[in-house]
Amino acid sequence: MAAHSARVLRRGLFWQLRIALLETRFQFLGYLRLPAFAVPTLLFPLFFYLFFGVLFQQGGVSLTAPTYMLATYAVFGVLAPSIFGFGVGLAQERDTGALLLKRTTPMPTAAYLFARVGVAMIFGAVVVASLFLLAGFAAGVELHRWQWFALAAVILAGVLPLSAVGLAIGAWAKQQAAVAVVNLLFIGMSVLSGLWFPIHMLPGFLQDFANVFPAYHLGQLALKVIDLDLGRPLWFHLALLGGQTAVCLAVAAAGFRRFSGR
């Protein structure tokens, strides 16, 4: 039996990856069957963009607004699956005990986290692809091929820092509290980070305040790809985003330690 187990453990990374993919598949299926999650997540950014980025711009000759909004609404589009998936989803599985049950199994923790990030990325990728198609073929946005790819890459990579925010909430809050906190953060961070309307329309002190939000830095990085950011250097946003992610992960780790000591 010991030899058998050792053989199993040697499967190592490949075995973990298979479980991670299966976890991803079933978490994704689960959310897909949850219209209250899937429908707003997929359609809100599209409707917002259709309304503000396409219809409002009809007859205008400038393509700046639809291009700008493409970047910010795409960030908005990955914000929801990232922070709701972790913030509410994790709190829920912790409250029901499903997470505890999984901790008694050989499921690798990494596979579970991979799946949560993966599901957010899948939803994010669907939103990004739909927004891109809408922008390219309805709003007339034209970007260099590398810009399209870079924009997609920046935004999908943004799932990681945004997920860290959700993880920190999900590690501490009970399900009901998590719903409230995540909603507040979702709306507040969207507006104050300049995802709904350009950041430069906010008063100066709010523009400074926006620095505390990962979504703001992510939005600026996305806008940097299309040369519409506020002009802060790349390292500034990367450093703050990295720092904020580290803080969120530390907060989350503390939450889980408290949880297992209970």
Added chain:
Amino acid sequence: MSDVAAAERSPWRRDPWIALAAVAVFAGIVMILPVPEPADPPGGPLPETNFAVVDVTVFDGEAFRPHRDVWVEDGRIRAVGQRLALPDGLPRVDGRGHTLLPGLIDAHTHTYGMMLTDALRFGVTTVFDQFTMPSLAAAKRPARERLARGDESDLFSAGNLATAPGGHGTQFGVPVETLTTPEEAAAFVRARKEEGADWVKIVWEDGGTFGADIPTLDRETIAAVIEAAHAEELLAVIHASTLEHSLAALDMGIDGFVHVWGDEVISEADAARFAEAGVFVIPTLSVRVAAAGESMGPALLEATEPEHVSPMQRQTLTQTFPRPVGTSEAAVESVRRLHAAGVRILAGTDAPNPGTGFGISMHGELRLLERAGLSAAEALAAATGVAADAFGVEDRGRLARGRIADLLLVAGDLESDLSRSAAIAGVWKDGFPVEAAWTLPQEPQ
């Protein structure tokens, strides 16, 4: 048991492939998204536009130059000269017995329907539109910024014209922004500029010359619009149907006239004032003679193979004005005096007014200008170099190194017979050959 277990495990062996397929679909979507055309070639090579016209008489936008080679590369003219050292294998067009000139510029049109395609077939590669729907103009403008295969001529446009509510220009059923007071002028012009207007066109038309009474802008408002246009660094041109109005506009600082008036012949002294002011005039004699009941339309139509004329061209060429207005002689004489005084004359047709057709009427207009005393070279310059300069349009109207390869090749020697302009042997847009009309030129009646 282990067989069963293995069989049950198979569904999740597909997961990596599903993941890969999803990534591929995503990348595929990104790959079909629109990208900007290279804005300013030589950014991208266009090898299919590489060719040379050899041993041809060139009209370069000012004058005729015999026995020239013209080398086109990547949609632009690479070189013009005698016995150029052309690379082996470069496609060559034998230019002997032909004249090569820059694609024509029709300085007065109203874009509508298939106009840009119809015009291109007849060698008109650029149009200066003097009033069309701003949205249409906005849709067509981007094409002029890029070199690409296409079947339309390039558009520059005033867009929405400046006229009074109910005034001339509002009768076509197209929504038109109007104004009534000088105070509105600045905002009005700024709105035109934001719409993308390339210049501002003003209408001063009370209908007097054709026996009607229609509302028109007052002098103060016209002066204010001219001033506002200059403040926005836009040209201001005017439709003025009488000499009196034209002279008044001249005093207000107008940059150009989009018609010659039909009521009175200008005095030599006044013509000198035009010349001194540096203004340009687009006489649109084609529509003047048509209004006088002497349309060139039927003759142009007759000289052309029917398959090259669109139904719309045929329809507008054969249309007539309800009743004759003015005489062609007064208009032609005024142009003669303006030209003699040194005023810049530009070729424009005012198509698709009755008696004119997109593109095709430019060949009639050239001969009408000739009738007004312009030499063949001067008439062609009015349709090429002078027009481009007057509107500050670069890259066009001249056959010279670096210019866009918009070309018209005609059979024969235009210097000795301008009517040969319609004997079209080839048209190139951005260096790409386009389907060209050909005509059997005859003397206009």
Added chain:
Amino acid sequence: MSSEPHSTAPLARLSGVSHRYGDVLALDRLDLEVREGEVLAVLGPNGAGKTTAVSLLLGTLTLQTGAARVFGSAPDAAEVRLRRGAMLQVSGVPHTLTVAEHLALFRAYYPSPLPTARLLEMAGLQEIRDRRFAKLSGGQKQRVMFALALAGDPELVFLDEPTAGLDLDGRRRLWDEIRGLKAAGRTAVLTTHYLEEADALADRIAVIHRGRLIAEGTPEKIKSRTAGRVVRCVTKISAETARSLPEAARVETKGQHLEIVTAGPEALLRRMFQMDPGLSDLTVVGAGLEEAFLALTGDGAGADGGT
């Protein structure tokens, strides 16, 4: 206990384990052994520390004092997880997935899982394999959790209050399935606060009270010590005197009343009526588990009400 016919080393063991939640001492120097092939019932009232003990054996709680070994390793070691399964007191797994999907996921965690058909059969889930978890009854949900515990074909299964919240029928069905485990030669640890349940399923019962192991043995042995009754009456006999009676396991004064826990109420009452013919307001009730545990502690000296 060493006289029991199990000579092999224990599969799992807690040795001298104490655990505190803040000021509350949940486990107090607890020793517990799980032997190969047995069904061990950990019996105790709510709050006795059963779930804490199981959590320490599962490694979901961090050990504070003492030692915990499972298969000779730390309880949360990777190879331990591969060889054991657990059914916890949890309200469920994600609601939008079907029974079969949950099984597929859990089976994937293990190198040689039980076939799905076998799991469905063992837990009686054949009819509802494609139903979403949200649509299941309480009993069906518990059976799914049971099936998930068995997904990896474990050698050792922990069942923490498996029948909690089930109706009688649901309880009996799950009992049948747990008996099936035993028949298949697996080792199981079952926590319960029903003596009846422990009796029905276990080879051996460990009774925990206030974090301490207070009795251990075969169901018969435990039952014999806990089949008590509570005699309650108003009498002139003093508590002191009553305690000296051989049938009295525990005596307590409650206002005017005297409460005596006893394994032989008839003999006790016969004796008491002889001593006090005026004995009045008499009730005799079956002792609850609480009383049974108090009886097992051997004396009422604690006198703290016991609740």
